Amino acid sequence: MSEELGVSVGKEENFSEWYLDVVRKGGFVDQRTPVKGCDVFMPWGFAIWENIQRIADPMFKEHGVKNAYFPLFIPKSLLEKEAKHFSGFVPEVAWVTRGGDEELDEWLAIRPTSETIMYYTFSKWISSYRDLPLRINQWVNVVRWETKATRPFLRTREFLWQEGHTVHATYEEAAKEVLDIIEIYSQIFDEYLALPFLVLKRTENDKFAGADYSIAFDTFVPEAGRFLQLGTVHHLGQNFSRPFEITFKDRDQRVKYAYQTSWGFSTRLIGAIIAFHGDDRGAIIPPAVAPVQAVVIPIPFKGKEETVMEAARKIYSELEYMGVRVELDDREDKTPGWKFNEWELKGVPLRVEVGPRDVERGGFTLVRRDTGDKFFETDLRRVPELLEEIQENLRERAWEKFRSSIMTVEDMDGVKKAVEEKKIARTYWCGDEACEFGVKEETGAEIRGTRFDVDESGEAKGKKCFFCGGEANFVVYIGKSW
Template sequence: MAGGKGDNNATASVVRSTKERKKVTALCLTNSKDSNFGEWYSEVVTVSEMIRCHDIKGCHILLPWSMGIWKRMQNFFETEMEEMKVELCYFPMLASKDALQKEKDHIKGFAPEVAWVTRSGDSDLEVPIAIRPTSETVMYPTYSDTIRGHRKLPLKLYQWANVVRWELTNPTPFIRSREFLWQEGHTAYATKAEADKEVLEILELYRRLYEEYLAIPVVKGKKSEMEKFAGALYTTSVEAFIPNTGRGIQGATAHCLGQNFANMFDINYEDDKGKKAMAWQNSWAYSTRTIGVMVMVHGDDKGLVLPPKVAKVQVIVVPVPYKDADVKDMLNACSATVKTLCDSGILAKSDLRDNYSPGWKYCHWEMKGVPLRIEIGPKDLANNQVRAVRRDNGAKVDIPMTKLVNKVKGMLDTIQQSMFDVAKQKRDACIQVTKTWDEFIEALGQKKLILAPWCDEEEVEKEVKTKTKGATGSAKTLCSPIDQPELPEGTLCFASGKPAKKWTYWGRSY
């Protein structure tokens, strides 16, 4: 530990055992990720100050620590939207009953989750108003009014918004909330080829968001007909996996809507030959669920572990004094270190509170998942250095002040890549290729992410769901990977014995 022999004092000790951490810091989690995952997750997102509970079940207050992560993702995405010339807009959150009725097939999937406003003050509304579960019905009348000729295409809009889906069972912070934040894009093109191209471009952006920023490996794939977005021609997604629970989780989606909604909302235009034509549309979105997936994949029994690219604070600087130390010089060194790092673009701050011991501060910032801790003690001052400690693996290194910025940037890059590599290794260790029903059932019982040859028939998928139904839910298709492994001629579907048409990932999911 930085600071020399004085660091053995109780005020500067870092307690490692669970019992001692709890005694000295009162910051130890009471639940273990391996043995009590659900309770561990709820505890982590609360104690780390990401959320606070609201008095309406299923709704949560997002505190600055989580909103800082969301903002970092927004920054990445907004830059990409500018590159793709998708324009920012905002549409109201309220939808008329008539608009919802106009797309009965689509809203059927959301009907149980739609929240309705039925009163204003003491008066009943003549016609109930829906709070958007998604925005097609709110946005597409405007698309119909705007798109009259082919020169108005493509129309490419996106917004940051909140959505309400009245989840009836097991609301979980970030993962399945009654209100959540999301980005949603809605575009219209003259041709299907243009729409198809954009779907893959957006899907790649979502892959980058998960893998390059959240350090989470995902599979890019296409949903089955049974699992696609209601009203879509087809749905693509990025799928993550939680090894601790053996469950897949849909990370983000990009839908080709075809001309279904154009027909519903009369989104037609006059082409360059003066003939009437219908637009081809897409919609795509990711939400604050991304934050929950990040917590589940990377968190440990000390709390959060944040990838540097999305952390609100990338480096925390902590003084490590003892009774004979010159505290003033140490505090000045901490402040100077923070300034040097911030001037170079690193998100750094110091914890100079004098009513907490260094050991308490270490545990506090470990709980909050800050990627890198810098300690400055008397020995460090004398040697013109700092000690850096990684949150992801606890590795320590002494850094000369003359090399501070370059070394810290290098460490943050290494942490980011290492977190992805570790997560991918754990995910890949859970992938099980199965070719028969018995192998499938065995792998499902072992909480595996199952890759199996499938005949791509909806009745077979329904049968698999029925036959695997249990207390923890049914197995279902997660996605068919866009990058398909080779399917040897004569390969049979694991469930039906019919000729297989594709490889598909199966498993239980959130």
């Protein structure tokens, strides 16, 4: 089979094909596996996840979260304990019904999420107000038996994530925890992944099965015209502590049910980075999470091969010493042009070219992946500085692109127009489920929620619901999603 390099279709032209091309040819994922929706995260894709973990894990710990590991198998009776939770997840649970030759007495779910198995144990750990708050996180895989079309990183049956679970003495403390986690997630997504988002409170109908309320981080990919959920934070109230009997003796000697939160983000973030930042040449990975931040490519010239290689090696080792994640591409069977294309496809933020002319002039040529700008430099300290500039530029242009995707509209015609133009419709809603289901049925787009970080409800006063024309109570954001 011949190896075809480069993306064969424009991002705007056909997003789905473009995305598949980038993740496959860029070496992020291998989908040639025997089970649909269970992909191989290849080293290049997995390294982004490792970098996200390296950033997020200390932030969680700083907040008092401890890591643990809970079992993969959840007995059916446990999963059933919170009725809404169970009915929310049952359509996508993968079950183990046999062990060896024996039919199991009780089916075991492969964890779709770990509230039930964790809370079963938490009830044994917690007896006094002194045991609170409890903050546990795990970095694990989960399985959700998707029946819809799968898409690498964005919708897969097996994926990796972190799930944080906390237990508190009061409703208010759990609500404060939700705010704290929102703060941490905001920093991770904005500063490090350079991804823009709305912090939305999901509708009653759309919240996590078993939550009091759910807050979601939604980004939006303009070329696809679709929302993409980056992470969620749920206030669980006492919905789980009651069936799981997570109680504690408070200072006043009374035994009370605890309040809980859960929160998570997944390997979908890898897909979000590729989908949002990429261009017609391939992926663009923000320097903060790029597996390789700068690639050094020697450009040999007849008679000057050794001088060029020597200069390239020196630049490589100095950058490495400076703490830059750097790679030297000294493959002899590939031309420099081929290498340029490959590293652009993989999304490396900065290219360092070293040719005979550069060596003569005592420097090197830098090429930015985000802007394509190319310039001669002599000081290697420019490299880490530039990486920071690239990070900031990606972030700024991402927010700009995101903000310009929001269209404020007044009625269904406006919503339809926004959806057709691959925009987010921002409009006014009465709060009635009938209107929520109505717009979904007519356009395939859904109400994603109301702003949680900013109270916009005042603006809805005196406005009419986009769907039924009744009195509006909320400003909502509508769009298609993955």
